[in-house]
Amino acid sequence: MAAMNPPTTDPAVIYRTRDAIAAADALAAAIVHLDLFTGLARAPADVAEVCRRHGLHPRPTDVLCTLLSAQGLIARDASGRFEPTATAREFLVDAAPFDARSYYAAMADKPGVADFLQVLRTGRPANWPGAEGEADWHASMRTEAFAEAFTAAMDCRGRVLAPALANAVDGGAARRLLDVGGGSGVYSIAMAERFPTLAATVLEAAPVDAIARRTIHAAGLEGRVAVVAADMFATPWPAGHDLHLFSNVLHDWDEADCRRLLAMSVAALPAGGRLLIHDMLLDDDKAGPLWAAEYSVLLSTVTQGRLYSTAEIAGWLAELGFEIVARAATALGRSVLTGSHRGHARKPQDSAAHGEDVPSAPA
Ligand SMILES: C[S@@+](CC[C@H](N)C(=O)[O-])C[C@H]1O[C@@H](n2cnc3c(N)ncnc32)[C@H](O)[C@@H]1O
Structure with missing residues:
Protein backbone atom coordinates (compact mmCIF):
# COMPACT_ATOMS: atom_id res chain seq x y z
CA MET A 1 0.00 0.00 0.00
CA ALA A 2 1.23 3.48 -0.80
CA ALA A 3 1.95 5.77 2.13
CA MET A 4 -1.14 7.40 3.54
CA ASN A 5 -1.74 10.88 2.21
CA PRO A 6 -4.60 13.26 3.00
CA PRO A 7 -7.34 13.61 0.32
CA THR A 8 -7.11 16.46 -2.18
CA THR A 9 -10.77 17.50 -1.73
CA ASP A 10 -12.87 18.08 1.39
CA PRO A 11 -15.27 15.18 2.16
CA ALA A 12 -16.97 17.04 5.07
CA VAL A 13 -20.47 16.96 3.53
CA ILE A 14 -20.23 13.18 3.09
CA TYR A 15 -19.16 12.48 6.67
CA ARG A 16 -21.23 15.21 8.31
CA THR A 17 -24.49 14.12 6.71
CA ARG A 18 -24.04 10.58 8.04
CA ASP A 19 -22.94 11.82 11.47
CA ALA A 20 -26.08 13.96 11.70
CA ILE A 21 -28.51 11.32 10.47
CA ALA A 22 -30.25 10.70 13.82
CA ALA A 23 -30.45 14.34 14.95
CA ALA A 24 -33.67 15.17 13.09
CA ASP A 25 -35.35 12.19 14.75
CA ALA A 26 -34.27 13.44 18.18
CA LEU A 27 -35.76 16.89 17.54
CA ALA A 28 -38.97 15.27 16.29
CA ALA A 29 -39.17 13.09 19.42
CA ALA A 30 -38.72 16.15 21.64
CA ILE A 31 -41.54 17.97 19.82
CA VAL A 32 -44.15 15.30 19.18
CA HIS A 33 -43.65 12.84 22.03
CA LEU A 34 -42.44 15.05 24.89
CA ASP A 35 -43.80 18.51 23.94
CA LEU A 36 -40.55 19.46 25.64
CA PHE A 37 -40.57 23.16 24.76
CA THR A 38 -44.05 23.76 26.20
CA GLY A 39 -42.93 22.14 29.45
CA LEU A 40 -39.76 24.23 29.59
CA ALA A 41 -41.73 27.42 28.86
CA ARG A 42 -43.95 26.70 31.87
CA ALA A 43 -41.01 25.78 34.12
CA PRO A 44 -37.32 25.77 33.14
CA ALA A 45 -35.48 22.57 34.07
CA ASP A 46 -32.00 21.11 34.23
CA VAL A 47 -31.18 17.66 32.78
CA ALA A 48 -32.13 15.90 36.04
CA GLU A 49 -35.50 17.66 36.18
CA VAL A 50 -36.22 16.95 32.47
CA CYS A 51 -35.52 13.26 33.23
CA ARG A 52 -37.82 13.29 36.25
CA ARG A 53 -40.61 15.12 34.42
CA HIS A 54 -40.68 12.81 31.39
CA GLY A 55 -39.35 9.54 32.84
CA LEU A 56 -36.11 9.70 30.83
CA HIS A 57 -32.56 8.41 31.25
CA PRO A 58 -29.81 11.01 31.92
CA ARG A 59 -27.32 9.95 29.18
CA PRO A 60 -29.57 10.48 26.12
CA THR A 61 -31.36 13.40 27.82
CA ASP A 62 -28.00 15.15 28.21
CA VAL A 63 -27.37 14.44 24.51
CA LEU A 64 -30.79 15.85 23.56
CA CYS A 65 -30.24 19.03 25.60
CA THR A 66 -26.84 19.50 23.93
CA LEU A 67 -28.47 19.11 20.50
CA LEU A 68 -31.30 21.57 21.22
CA SER A 69 -28.79 24.06 22.69
CA ALA A 70 -26.58 23.78 19.61
CA GLN A 71 -29.65 24.25 17.40
CA GLY A 72 -30.48 27.47 19.28
CA LEU A 73 -33.83 26.17 20.57
CA ILE A 74 -33.04 26.08 24.29
CA ALA A 75 -30.59 28.05 26.45
CA ARG A 76 -29.66 28.11 30.11
CA ASP A 77 -31.25 30.76 32.34
CA ALA A 78 -29.36 32.53 35.14
CA SER A 79 -29.79 29.51 37.42
CA GLY A 80 -28.47 27.10 34.79
CA ARG A 81 -31.85 25.59 33.90
CA PHE A 82 -32.92 25.19 30.26
CA GLU A 83 -35.65 27.43 28.86
CA PRO A 84 -36.92 27.84 25.27
CA THR A 85 -35.21 30.52 23.19
CA ALA A 86 -37.20 33.21 21.40
CA THR A 87 -37.39 30.99 18.29
CA ALA A 88 -38.74 28.03 20.25
CA ARG A 89 -41.30 30.28 22.01
CA GLU A 90 -42.53 31.57 18.66
CA PHE A 91 -42.77 28.15 16.98
CA LEU A 92 -42.66 25.20 19.37
CA VAL A 93 -44.79 25.86 22.45
CA ASP A 94 -48.49 25.58 23.16
CA ALA A 95 -50.39 28.62 21.77
CA ALA A 96 -47.29 29.94 19.96
CA PRO A 97 -48.12 32.46 17.23
CA PHE A 98 -46.50 30.28 14.53
CA ASP A 99 -47.02 26.90 16.20
CA ALA A 100 -45.02 24.51 13.99
CA ARG A 101 -45.49 21.37 16.08
CA SER A 102 -48.06 20.00 13.62
CA TYR A 103 -45.33 20.07 10.93
CA TYR A 104 -43.59 17.32 12.91
CA ALA A 105 -46.74 15.43 14.03
CA ALA A 106 -46.74 13.10 11.01
CA MET A 107 -43.22 11.97 11.99
CA ALA A 108 -44.36 10.55 15.33
CA ASP A 109 -44.34 6.93 14.18
CA LYS A 110 -41.20 7.12 12.02
CA PRO A 111 -38.87 4.28 13.15
CA GLY A 112 -35.90 6.54 13.97
CA VAL A 113 -38.11 8.79 16.10
CA ALA A 114 -39.46 5.76 17.97
CA ASP A 115 -35.89 4.48 18.38
CA PHE A 116 -34.70 7.70 19.98
CA LEU A 117 -37.75 7.79 22.26
CA GLN A 118 -36.89 4.25 23.37
CA VAL A 119 -33.26 5.26 24.00
CA LEU A 120 -34.47 8.25 26.02
CA ARG A 121 -36.73 6.06 28.13
CA THR A 122 -34.40 3.10 28.67
CA GLY A 123 -30.90 4.58 28.34
CA ARG A 124 -30.05 1.56 26.21
CA PRO A 125 -28.94 1.63 22.55
CA ALA A 126 -31.54 0.97 19.88
CA ASN A 127 -30.82 -1.32 16.94
CA TRP A 128 -27.82 -0.58 14.74
CA PRO A 129 -29.09 -0.66 11.13
CA GLY A 130 -28.15 -4.01 9.57
CA ALA A 131 -27.26 -5.86 12.78
CA GLU A 132 -30.07 -8.39 12.67
CA GLY A 133 -31.39 -9.29 16.06
CA GLU A 134 -28.57 -7.61 17.99
CA ALA A 135 -29.40 -4.97 20.57
CA ASP A 136 -26.35 -2.80 19.92
CA TRP A 137 -23.14 -2.70 17.96
CA HIS A 138 -20.97 -3.87 20.85
CA ALA A 139 -22.73 -7.24 20.65
CA SER A 140 -22.88 -7.15 16.85
CA MET A 141 -19.11 -6.62 16.64
CA ARG A 142 -18.58 -10.23 17.75
CA ALA A 287 -24.00 23.93 23.65
CA GLY A 288 -22.09 23.00 20.48
CA PRO A 289 -20.52 22.65 18.01
CA LEU A 290 -23.62 21.65 16.05
CA TRP A 291 -21.85 18.85 14.10
CA ALA A 292 -20.69 17.27 17.37
CA ALA A 293 -24.11 17.72 18.99
CA GLU A 294 -25.72 15.97 16.02
CA TYR A 295 -23.18 13.13 15.97
CA SER A 296 -23.63 12.59 19.70
CA VAL A 297 -27.29 11.71 19.04
CA LEU A 298 -26.25 8.94 16.65
CA LEU A 299 -23.68 7.61 19.13
CA SER A 300 -26.17 7.65 22.00
CA THR A 301 -28.63 5.70 19.86
CA VAL A 302 -26.28 2.88 18.79
CA THR A 303 -23.71 2.66 21.59
CA GLN A 304 -23.53 3.01 25.36
CA GLY A 305 -21.72 6.33 24.91
C1 LIG B 1 -15.51 3.13 17.02
S1 LIG B 1 -14.29 1.93 16.78
C2 LIG B 1 -12.82 2.93 16.60
C3 LIG B 1 -11.75 2.23 15.81
C4 LIG B 1 -10.52 3.11 15.54
N1 LIG B 1 -9.80 3.38 16.77
C5 LIG B 1 -10.91 4.38 14.86
O1 LIG B 1 -10.60 5.46 15.36
O2 LIG B 1 -11.53 4.30 13.78
C6 LIG B 1 -14.06 1.19 18.37
C7 LIG B 1 -13.17 -0.03 18.36
O3 LIG B 1 -13.09 -0.52 19.70
C8 LIG B 1 -13.00 -1.94 19.62
N2 LIG B 1 -13.45 -2.52 20.89
C9 LIG B 1 -14.69 -2.51 21.42
N3 LIG B 1 -14.73 -3.18 22.57
C10 LIG B 1 -13.48 -3.65 22.78
C11 LIG B 1 -12.88 -4.42 23.82
N4 LIG B 1 -13.60 -4.81 24.88
N5 LIG B 1 -11.57 -4.73 23.71
C12 LIG B 1 -10.83 -4.30 22.65
N6 LIG B 1 -11.34 -3.56 21.64
C13 LIG B 1 -12.65 -3.24 21.70
C14 LIG B 1 -13.94 -2.29 18.48
O4 LIG B 1 -13.64 -3.59 17.95
C15 LIG B 1 -13.70 -1.16 17.51
O5 LIG B 1 -12.74 -1.49 16.54
Whole structure:
Protein backbone atom coordinates (compact mmCIF):
# COMPACT_ATOMS: atom_id res chain seq x y z
CA MET A 1 0.00 0.00 0.00
CA ALA A 2 1.23 3.48 -0.80
CA ALA A 3 1.95 5.77 2.13
CA MET A 4 -1.14 7.40 3.54
CA ASN A 5 -1.74 10.88 2.21
CA PRO A 6 -4.60 13.26 3.00
CA PRO A 7 -7.34 13.61 0.32
CA THR A 8 -7.11 16.46 -2.18
CA THR A 9 -10.77 17.50 -1.73
CA ASP A 10 -12.87 18.08 1.39
CA PRO A 11 -15.27 15.18 2.16
CA ALA A 12 -16.97 17.04 5.07
CA VAL A 13 -20.47 16.96 3.53
CA ILE A 14 -20.23 13.18 3.09
CA TYR A 15 -19.16 12.48 6.67
CA ARG A 16 -21.23 15.21 8.31
CA THR A 17 -24.49 14.12 6.71
CA ARG A 18 -24.04 10.58 8.04
CA ASP A 19 -22.94 11.82 11.47
CA ALA A 20 -26.08 13.96 11.70
CA ILE A 21 -28.51 11.32 10.47
CA ALA A 22 -30.25 10.70 13.82
CA ALA A 23 -30.45 14.34 14.95
CA ALA A 24 -33.67 15.17 13.09
CA ASP A 25 -35.35 12.19 14.75
CA ALA A 26 -34.27 13.44 18.18
CA LEU A 27 -35.76 16.89 17.54
CA ALA A 28 -38.97 15.27 16.29
CA ALA A 29 -39.17 13.09 19.42
CA ALA A 30 -38.72 16.15 21.64
CA ILE A 31 -41.54 17.97 19.82
CA VAL A 32 -44.15 15.30 19.18
CA HIS A 33 -43.65 12.84 22.03
CA LEU A 34 -42.44 15.05 24.89
CA ASP A 35 -43.80 18.51 23.94
CA LEU A 36 -40.55 19.46 25.64
CA PHE A 37 -40.57 23.16 24.76
CA THR A 38 -44.05 23.76 26.20
CA GLY A 39 -42.93 22.14 29.45
CA LEU A 40 -39.76 24.23 29.59
CA ALA A 41 -41.73 27.42 28.86
CA ARG A 42 -43.95 26.70 31.87
CA ALA A 43 -41.01 25.78 34.12
CA PRO A 44 -37.32 25.77 33.14
CA ALA A 45 -35.48 22.57 34.07
CA ASP A 46 -32.00 21.11 34.23
CA VAL A 47 -31.18 17.66 32.78
CA ALA A 48 -32.13 15.90 36.04
CA GLU A 49 -35.50 17.66 36.18
CA VAL A 50 -36.22 16.95 32.47
CA CYS A 51 -35.52 13.26 33.23
CA ARG A 52 -37.82 13.29 36.25
CA ARG A 53 -40.61 15.12 34.42
CA HIS A 54 -40.68 12.81 31.39
CA GLY A 55 -39.35 9.54 32.84
CA LEU A 56 -36.11 9.70 30.83
CA HIS A 57 -32.56 8.41 31.25
CA PRO A 58 -29.81 11.01 31.92
CA ARG A 59 -27.32 9.95 29.18
CA PRO A 60 -29.57 10.48 26.12
CA THR A 61 -31.36 13.40 27.82
CA ASP A 62 -28.00 15.15 28.21
CA VAL A 63 -27.37 14.44 24.51
CA LEU A 64 -30.79 15.85 23.56
CA CYS A 65 -30.24 19.03 25.60
CA THR A 66 -26.84 19.50 23.93
CA LEU A 67 -28.47 19.11 20.50
CA LEU A 68 -31.30 21.57 21.22
CA SER A 69 -28.79 24.06 22.69
CA ALA A 70 -26.58 23.78 19.61
CA GLN A 71 -29.65 24.25 17.40
CA GLY A 72 -30.48 27.47 19.28
CA LEU A 73 -33.83 26.17 20.57
CA ILE A 74 -33.04 26.08 24.29
CA ALA A 75 -30.59 28.05 26.45
CA ARG A 76 -29.66 28.11 30.11
CA ASP A 77 -31.25 30.76 32.34
CA ALA A 78 -29.36 32.53 35.14
CA SER A 79 -29.79 29.51 37.42
CA GLY A 80 -28.47 27.10 34.79
CA ARG A 81 -31.85 25.59 33.90
CA PHE A 82 -32.92 25.19 30.26
CA GLU A 83 -35.65 27.43 28.86
CA PRO A 84 -36.92 27.84 25.27
CA THR A 85 -35.21 30.52 23.19
CA ALA A 86 -37.20 33.21 21.40
CA THR A 87 -37.39 30.99 18.29
CA ALA A 88 -38.74 28.03 20.25
CA ARG A 89 -41.30 30.28 22.01
CA GLU A 90 -42.53 31.57 18.66
CA PHE A 91 -42.77 28.15 16.98
CA LEU A 92 -42.66 25.20 19.37
CA VAL A 93 -44.79 25.86 22.45
CA ASP A 94 -48.49 25.58 23.16
CA ALA A 95 -50.39 28.62 21.77
CA ALA A 96 -47.29 29.94 19.96
CA PRO A 97 -48.12 32.46 17.23
CA PHE A 98 -46.50 30.28 14.53
CA ASP A 99 -47.02 26.90 16.20
CA ALA A 100 -45.02 24.51 13.99
CA ARG A 101 -45.49 21.37 16.08
CA SER A 102 -48.06 20.00 13.62
CA TYR A 103 -45.33 20.07 10.93
CA TYR A 104 -43.59 17.32 12.91
CA ALA A 105 -46.74 15.43 14.03
CA ALA A 106 -46.74 13.10 11.01
CA MET A 107 -43.22 11.97 11.99
CA ALA A 108 -44.36 10.55 15.33
CA ASP A 109 -44.34 6.93 14.18
CA LYS A 110 -41.20 7.12 12.02
CA PRO A 111 -38.87 4.28 13.15
CA GLY A 112 -35.90 6.54 13.97
CA VAL A 113 -38.11 8.79 16.10
CA ALA A 114 -39.46 5.76 17.97
CA ASP A 115 -35.89 4.48 18.38
CA PHE A 116 -34.70 7.70 19.98
CA LEU A 117 -37.75 7.79 22.26
CA GLN A 118 -36.89 4.25 23.37
CA VAL A 119 -33.26 5.26 24.00
CA LEU A 120 -34.47 8.25 26.02
CA ARG A 121 -36.73 6.06 28.13
CA THR A 122 -34.40 3.10 28.67
CA GLY A 123 -30.90 4.58 28.34
CA ARG A 124 -30.05 1.56 26.21
CA PRO A 125 -28.94 1.63 22.55
CA ALA A 126 -31.54 0.97 19.88
CA ASN A 127 -30.82 -1.32 16.94
CA TRP A 128 -27.82 -0.58 14.74
CA PRO A 129 -29.09 -0.66 11.13
CA GLY A 130 -28.15 -4.01 9.57
CA ALA A 131 -27.26 -5.86 12.78
CA GLU A 132 -30.07 -8.39 12.67
CA GLY A 133 -31.39 -9.29 16.06
CA GLU A 134 -28.57 -7.61 17.99
CA ALA A 135 -29.40 -4.97 20.57
CA ASP A 136 -26.35 -2.80 19.92
CA TRP A 137 -23.14 -2.70 17.96
CA HIS A 138 -20.97 -3.87 20.85
CA ALA A 139 -22.73 -7.24 20.65
CA SER A 140 -22.88 -7.15 16.85
CA MET A 141 -19.11 -6.62 16.64
CA ARG A 142 -18.58 -10.23 17.75
CA THR A 143 -20.03 -11.44 14.44
CA GLU A 144 -17.61 -11.62 11.48
CA ALA A 145 -19.84 -9.98 8.86
CA PHE A 146 -20.81 -7.01 11.01
CA ALA A 147 -17.23 -6.54 12.28
CA GLU A 148 -15.95 -6.47 8.66
CA ALA A 149 -18.56 -3.92 7.58
CA PHE A 150 -18.16 -1.71 10.64
CA THR A 151 -14.35 -1.82 10.56
CA ALA A 152 -14.44 -0.90 6.85
CA ALA A 153 -16.46 2.18 7.83
CA MET A 154 -13.90 3.13 10.49
CA ASP A 155 -11.02 2.41 8.09
CA CYS A 156 -12.30 4.64 5.27
CA ARG A 157 -12.85 7.51 7.70
CA GLY A 158 -9.41 6.77 9.16
CA ARG A 159 -7.82 7.27 5.71
CA VAL A 160 -8.88 10.95 6.12
CA LEU A 161 -8.34 11.34 9.86
CA ALA A 162 -5.21 9.29 10.54
CA PRO A 163 -2.73 11.32 8.44
CA ALA A 164 -4.19 14.49 9.99
CA LEU A 165 -3.78 13.01 13.47
CA ALA A 166 -0.19 11.99 12.78
CA ASN A 167 0.55 15.54 11.61
CA ALA A 168 -1.16 17.13 14.62
CA VAL A 169 0.68 15.33 17.44
CA ASP A 170 4.22 15.28 18.68
CA GLY A 171 5.16 11.59 18.47
CA GLY A 172 8.84 12.15 17.93
CA ALA A 173 9.94 11.37 21.47
CA ALA A 174 7.72 8.30 21.87
CA ARG A 175 9.16 4.82 21.34
CA ARG A 176 6.10 2.59 21.32
CA LEU A 177 2.43 3.40 20.68
CA LEU A 178 -0.48 1.36 22.09
CA ASP A 179 -3.51 1.90 19.84
CA VAL A 180 -6.39 0.93 22.14
CA GLY A 181 -9.40 -0.34 20.17
CA GLY A 182 -7.37 0.47 17.09
CA GLY A 183 -9.78 -1.00 14.50
CA SER A 184 -8.09 -1.80 11.19
CA GLY A 185 -4.81 -0.35 12.44
CA VAL A 186 -5.07 2.63 10.13
CA TYR A 187 -4.04 5.12 12.86
CA SER A 188 -1.01 3.02 13.89
CA ILE A 189 -0.01 2.78 10.24
CA ALA A 190 -0.21 6.57 9.79
CA MET A 191 1.76 7.16 13.01
CA ALA A 192 4.43 4.63 12.00
CA GLU A 193 4.75 6.29 8.60
CA ARG A 194 4.99 9.77 10.12
CA PHE A 195 7.46 8.82 12.91
CA PRO A 196 10.05 6.40 11.47
CA THR A 197 11.44 5.27 14.86
CA LEU A 198 8.02 4.60 16.41
CA ALA A 199 6.77 1.02 16.86
CA ALA A 200 3.08 0.35 17.52
CA THR A 201 0.73 -2.27 18.91
CA VAL A 202 -2.95 -2.43 18.01
CA LEU A 203 -5.04 -3.72 20.93
CA GLU A 204 -8.25 -5.14 19.47
CA ALA A 205 -10.98 -7.64 20.26
CA ALA A 206 -11.58 -10.62 17.99
CA PRO A 207 -12.54 -10.77 15.17
CA VAL A 208 -11.27 -7.24 14.41
CA ASP A 209 -7.68 -8.23 15.33
CA ALA A 210 -7.55 -10.35 12.14
CA ILE A 211 -8.69 -7.38 10.05
CA ALA A 212 -5.94 -5.26 11.62
CA ARG A 213 -3.28 -7.89 10.80
CA ARG A 214 -4.49 -7.98 7.19
CA THR A 215 -4.43 -4.16 6.88
CA ILE A 216 -0.98 -3.84 8.47
CA HIS A 217 0.36 -6.57 6.18
CA ALA A 218 -1.00 -4.71 3.14
CA ALA A 219 0.83 -1.60 4.34
CA GLY A 220 4.06 -3.59 4.63
CA LEU A 221 4.42 -2.62 8.27
CA GLU A 222 4.12 -5.93 10.15
CA GLY A 223 7.74 -5.47 11.30
CA ARG A 224 6.82 -2.31 13.23
CA VAL A 225 3.09 -2.62 13.98
CA ALA A 226 1.97 -5.62 16.03
CA VAL A 227 -1.55 -6.73 16.94
CA VAL A 228 -2.66 -8.07 20.32
CA ALA A 229 -6.10 -9.71 20.55
CA ALA A 230 -7.60 -8.87 23.94
CA ASP A 231 -10.64 -7.51 25.72
CA MET A 232 -9.44 -4.08 26.82
CA PHE A 233 -11.66 -4.17 29.90
CA ALA A 234 -10.69 -7.66 31.08
CA THR A 235 -7.03 -8.23 30.17
CA PRO A 236 -3.93 -6.42 31.49
CA TRP A 237 -2.60 -4.12 28.78
CA PRO A 238 0.75 -4.80 27.12
CA ALA A 239 3.54 -3.04 29.01
CA GLY A 240 6.36 -0.96 27.55
CA HIS A 241 4.22 1.50 25.56
CA ASP A 242 4.93 5.13 26.35
CA LEU A 243 2.15 6.58 24.17
CA HIS A 244 -1.48 5.38 24.33
CA LEU A 245 -4.00 6.32 21.66
CA PHE A 246 -7.78 6.29 22.14
CA SER A 247 -9.12 7.14 18.71
CA ASN A 248 -12.92 7.28 18.58
CA VAL A 249 -13.07 4.89 21.52
CA LEU A 250 -14.34 6.88 24.53
CA HIS A 251 -17.48 7.95 22.65
CA ASP A 252 -18.64 4.30 22.60
CA TRP A 253 -18.81 4.07 26.40
CA ASP A 254 -20.62 5.67 29.31
CA GLU A 255 -18.79 7.83 31.83
CA ALA A 256 -18.02 4.98 34.23
CA ASP A 257 -16.42 2.88 31.48
CA CYS A 258 -14.46 5.88 30.12
CA ARG A 259 -13.05 6.41 33.61
CA ARG A 260 -12.15 2.70 33.81
CA LEU A 261 -10.35 2.81 30.46
CA LEU A 262 -8.39 5.94 31.35
CA ALA A 263 -7.44 4.45 34.74
CA MET A 264 -6.17 1.30 32.99
CA SER A 265 -4.18 3.47 30.61
CA VAL A 266 -2.60 5.55 33.38
CA ALA A 267 -1.76 2.37 35.32
CA ALA A 268 -0.02 0.84 32.28
CA LEU A 269 1.91 3.94 31.15
CA PRO A 270 5.54 4.27 32.25
CA ALA A 271 6.70 7.44 34.03
CA GLY A 272 6.60 10.30 31.55
CA GLY A 273 4.19 8.40 29.27
CA ARG A 274 1.46 10.31 27.46
CA LEU A 275 -1.99 9.53 26.15
CA LEU A 276 -3.78 10.81 23.08
CA ILE A 277 -7.56 11.13 22.94
CA HIS A 278 -8.74 11.60 19.38
CA ASP A 279 -12.45 12.26 18.96
CA MET A 280 -15.07 14.82 18.16
CA LEU A 281 -15.31 17.02 21.25
CA LEU A 282 -18.18 19.05 22.67
CA ASP A 283 -17.59 22.63 23.78
CA ASP A 284 -17.17 22.90 27.53
CA ASP A 285 -20.61 24.55 27.89
CA LYS A 286 -22.10 21.60 25.96
CA ALA A 287 -24.00 23.93 23.65
CA GLY A 288 -22.09 23.00 20.48
CA PRO A 289 -20.52 22.65 18.01
CA LEU A 290 -23.62 21.65 16.05
CA TRP A 291 -21.85 18.85 14.10
CA ALA A 292 -20.69 17.27 17.37
CA ALA A 293 -24.11 17.72 18.99
CA GLU A 294 -25.72 15.97 16.02
CA TYR A 295 -23.18 13.13 15.97
CA SER A 296 -23.63 12.59 19.70
CA VAL A 297 -27.29 11.71 19.04
CA LEU A 298 -26.25 8.94 16.65
CA LEU A 299 -23.68 7.61 19.13
CA SER A 300 -26.17 7.65 22.00
CA THR A 301 -28.63 5.70 19.86
CA VAL A 302 -26.28 2.88 18.79
CA THR A 303 -23.71 2.66 21.59
CA GLN A 304 -23.53 3.01 25.36
CA GLY A 305 -21.72 6.33 24.91
CA ARG A 306 -21.97 9.87 23.61
CA LEU A 307 -19.52 12.65 22.83
CA TYR A 308 -17.77 14.37 25.74
CA SER A 309 -16.43 17.87 26.29
CA THR A 310 -12.76 18.63 26.87
CA ALA A 311 -13.71 19.70 30.42
CA GLU A 312 -15.40 16.35 31.14
CA ILE A 313 -12.34 14.42 29.94
CA ALA A 314 -9.96 16.77 31.78
CA GLY A 315 -11.95 16.17 34.98
CA TRP A 316 -11.54 12.37 34.70
CA LEU A 317 -7.83 12.76 33.94
CA ALA A 318 -7.32 15.13 36.87
CA GLU A 319 -8.60 12.42 39.24
CA LEU A 320 -5.82 10.19 37.84
CA GLY A 321 -3.09 12.83 38.29
CA PHE A 322 -3.05 13.66 34.58
CA GLU A 323 -3.68 16.92 32.77
CA ILE A 324 -4.32 17.96 29.19
CA VAL A 325 -1.21 19.64 27.83
CA ALA A 326 -2.20 20.11 24.19
CA ARG A 327 -5.22 20.19 21.91
CA ALA A 328 -5.10 20.23 18.11
CA ALA A 329 -7.64 19.93 15.31
CA THR A 330 -7.26 16.91 13.00
CA ALA A 331 -9.93 16.71 10.25
CA LEU A 332 -13.73 16.41 9.84
CA GLY A 333 -14.36 18.39 13.02
CA ARG A 334 -12.30 16.01 15.15
CA SER A 335 -9.53 16.96 17.58
CA VAL A 336 -6.76 15.30 19.56
CA LEU A 337 -6.01 15.94 23.24
CA THR A 338 -2.62 15.08 24.70
CA GLY A 339 -2.64 13.99 28.33
CA SER A 340 0.44 13.88 30.51
CA HIS A 341 1.18 13.22 34.16
CA ARG A 342 0.93 16.50 36.08
CA GLY A 343 4.42 17.96 36.19
CA HIS A 344 5.56 16.07 33.06
CA ALA A 345 4.11 18.57 30.57
CA ARG A 346 6.35 19.51 27.71
CA LYS A 347 7.65 23.05 27.60
CA PRO A 348 5.20 25.52 25.95
CA GLN A 349 7.65 26.29 23.12
CA ASP A 350 7.53 22.58 22.12
CA SER A 351 3.74 22.77 21.83
CA ALA A 352 3.93 25.95 19.79
CA ALA A 353 6.32 24.27 17.39
CA HIS A 354 3.57 21.79 16.55
CA GLY A 355 0.79 24.36 16.26
CA GLU A 356 -0.97 23.10 19.37
CA ASP A 357 -2.68 25.26 21.91
CA VAL A 358 -2.63 24.43 25.60
CA PRO A 359 -6.09 24.85 27.13
CA SER A 360 -6.60 26.44 30.51
CA ALA A 361 -7.42 24.23 33.49
CA PRO A 362 -10.92 22.75 33.31
CA ALA A 363 -13.74 24.16 35.36
C1 LIG B 1 -15.51 3.13 17.02
S1 LIG B 1 -14.29 1.93 16.78
C2 LIG B 1 -12.82 2.93 16.60
C3 LIG B 1 -11.75 2.23 15.81
C4 LIG B 1 -10.52 3.11 15.54
N1 LIG B 1 -9.80 3.38 16.77
C5 LIG B 1 -10.91 4.38 14.86
O1 LIG B 1 -10.60 5.46 15.36
O2 LIG B 1 -11.53 4.30 13.78
C6 LIG B 1 -14.06 1.19 18.37
C7 LIG B 1 -13.17 -0.03 18.36
O3 LIG B 1 -13.09 -0.52 19.70
C8 LIG B 1 -13.00 -1.94 19.62
N2 LIG B 1 -13.45 -2.52 20.89
C9 LIG B 1 -14.69 -2.51 21.42
N3 LIG B 1 -14.73 -3.18 22.57
C10 LIG B 1 -13.48 -3.65 22.78
C11 LIG B 1 -12.88 -4.42 23.82
N4 LIG B 1 -13.60 -4.81 24.88
N5 LIG B 1 -11.57 -4.73 23.71
C12 LIG B 1 -10.83 -4.30 22.65
N6 LIG B 1 -11.34 -3.56 21.64
C13 LIG B 1 -12.65 -3.24 21.70
C14 LIG B 1 -13.94 -2.29 18.48
O4 LIG B 1 -13.64 -3.59 17.95
C15 LIG B 1 -13.70 -1.16 17.51
O5 LIG B 1 -12.74 -1.49 16.54
